[in-house]
Amino acid sequence: MNIGVLALQGDFAEHIAMLKRIGAEGVEVRLPKHLDGLHGLIIPGGESTTIGKLAVAYDLMEPLRAFANERAVWGTCAGAIFLSKDARREQPLLRVMDITVERNAFGAQVDSFEADLEIAELKQATGTTHPYHAVFIRAPIIESVSGEARVLSSLPDGRIVAAQEGHLLATSFHPELTQDTRFHEYFLSLVS
Amino acid sequence: MEQQTGTFAVKKGLAQMLKGGVIMDVVTAEHAKIAEDAGACAVMALERVPADIRAQGGVARMSDPELILRIKESVSIPVMAKCRIGHFVEAQILESLKVDYIDESEVLTPADEEHHILKHNFTVPFVCGCRNLGEALRRIGEGAAMMRTKGEAGTGDVVEAVRHARTVMGEIRQIQNMPKEELMAYAKNIGAPYELVLETAELGRMPVVNFAAGGIATPADAALMMQLGVDGVFVGSGIFKSGDPAKRAAAIVKATTHFRDAGILAEVSKNLGEPMVGLNVSQMPEGEKIAGRGW
Numbered sequence: 001m002n003i004g005v006l007a008l009q010g011d012f013a014e015h016i017a018m019l020k021r022i023g024a025e026g027v028e029v030r031l032p033k034h035l036d037g038l039h040g041l042i043i044p045g046g047e048s049t050t051i052g053k054l055a056v057a058y059d060l061m062e063p064l065r066a067f068a069n070e071r072a073v074w075g076t077c078a079g080a081i082f083l084s085k086d087a088r089r090e091q092p093l094l095r096v097m098d099i100t101v102e103r104n105a106f107g108a109q110v111d112s113f114e115a116d117l118e119i120a121e122l123k124q125a126t127g128t129t130h131p132y133h134a135v136f137i138r139a140p141i142i143e144s145v146s147g148e149a150r151v152l153s154s155l156p157d158g159r160i161v162a163a164q165e166g167h168l169l170a171t172s173f174h175p176e177l178t179q180d181t182r183f184h185e186y187f188l189s190l191v192s
Numbered sequence: 193m194e195q196q197t198g199t200f201a202v203k204k205g206l207a208q209m210l211k212g213g214v215i216m217d218v219v220t221a222e223h224a225k226i227a228e229d230a231g232a233c234a235v236m237a238l239e240r241v242p243a244d245i246r247a248q249g250g251v252a253r254m255s256d257p258e259l260i261l262r263i264k265e266s267v268s269i270p271v272m273a274k275c276r277i278g279h280f281v282e283a284q285i286l287e288s289l290k291v292d293y294i295d296e297s298e299v300l301t302p303a304d305e306e307h308h309i310l311k312h313n314f315t316v317p318f319v320c321g322c323r324n325l326g327e328a329l330r331r332i333g334e335g336a337a338m339m340r341t342k343g344e345a346g347t348g349d350v351v352e353a354v355r356h357a358r359t360v361m362g363e364i365r366q367i368q369n370m371p372k373e374e375l376m377a378y379a380k381n382i383g384a385p386y387e388l389v390l391e392t393a394e395l396g397r398m399p400v401v402n403f404a405a406g407g408i409a410t411p412a413d414a415a416l417m418m419q420l421g422v423d424g425v426f427v428g429s430g431i432f433k434s435g436d437p438a439k440r441a442a443a444i445v446k447a448t449t450h451f452r453d454a455g456i457l458a459e460v461s462k463n464l465g466e467p468m469v470g471l472n473v474s475q476m477p478e479g480e481k482i483a484g485r486g487w
Contacts (some may be wrong), residue, residue: 109292
């Protein structure tokens with residue numbers, strides 16, 4: 001299975017390494033032609049403004065929207081912002097997922113954190129019972145979901161940190177920074 | 193459910209988010225906006241760019257907190273700031289300002305000629321400079337969560353950045369091919385913590401993100417450093433000492449992403465206006481070089 005990883009800026013190499021561990025091929029995507037023949041796409045963590053500007057500059061916006069209409073796409077952190085319909089500020093967004101996000105919702109880097117999450121779908125899909133240890137870096141939160149989008153995981157205070165809309169997935173944390181491959185396995189189950 | 197802040201994974205993680213990007217030196221909020229609009233993945237808030245620190249001389253210190261806060265307010269991307277080598281109180285002040293990363297930098301006048309800051313004591317992450325693997329692993333041993341090869345700041349001459357990147361990459365290739373029993377003596381010889389030498393040999397790369405810095409002035413310079421194997425680039429004086437900073441900044445961002453695509457590199461290198469004038473490092477007296485600061 002060939003999974004594209006948007007390689008404009010950010011931790012795309014970490015996603016490719018995770019995909020390799022679970023037997024999938026990660027392909028770097030920098031130009032529209034690189035989307036050909038891919039079964040799914042991951043938009044990595046990074047700076048969402050940088051990724052957005054480069055996507056506009058190299059005519060990737062429409063090809064990415066068309067891809068997301070048909071195939072599975074997963075955005076982590078900056079990638080989740082890029083998939084959203086609204087990030088409460090002027091910046092290029094794909095607007096393919098019915099979620100509204102707030103950038104840097106937890107504050108500056110000194111407020112970045114790790115925490116365990118209970119994600120029922122993830123445990124069910126992978127046949128495991130232990131919590132998911134998530135890493136949040138200057139993370140956004142998903143303020144609200146609407147339409148077909150639904151909440152996958154929230155913090156104990158109710159703030160939404162993962163959402164799914166059909167074959168589209170958004171997480172405000174970074175599974176690619178951990179050794180736990182369950183989220184990548186879950187994404188592959190949406191691809192096939 | 194407990195939330196843990198300031199873990200090494202979280203510190204190192206922010207640097208991983210900056211990969212493939214350009215971190216730009218800025219001295220005003222207006223510069224910071226230009227940098228963000230050009231696609232910078234972070235900015236370094238400073239009172240003077242390295243070229244001016246060089247030209248004006250005197251003691252170079254941490255910037256005015258007021259300036260750093262104004263820059264922080266003007267952009268949504270991470271803001272870094274520099275403290276002097278060993279000046280842990282400047283670092284405490286920068287941490288209280290909630291900057292996203294502290295650069296314990298040789299570009300400022302060192303406050304301690306023997307010891308660096310014990311960076312594990314802080315919640316905010318640190319980036320430090322290196323010229324070789326031993327220096328890099330000593331800094332990581334002290335808690336640095338990101339490295340940058342030093343180059344020679346404020347010159348616009350990429351030769352030292354290339355030297356330092358080649359040295360570090362060469363040493364990593366060397367230890368990857370060494371039998372394990374030789375790594376202890378190697379660690380002793382380069383003055384690096386043994387566990388970090390082992391980890392680097394196993395990973396085949398530095399255990400934290402490593403950017404290039406010091407002398408990068410053109411899109412081609414940025415792509416050169418990327419092809420040599422660094423994770424991203426710092427551009428200091430090269431942008432705001434050039435004729436058209438906004439255009440040059442955007443071109444360097446594009447070159448860092450498309451660093452292997454010569455057609456795109458040619459396209460973004462067109463009509464950039466005057467580059468920074470630059471200083472030839474090979475004709476510079478030893479005493480004027482700043483890369484030697486750091487122990």
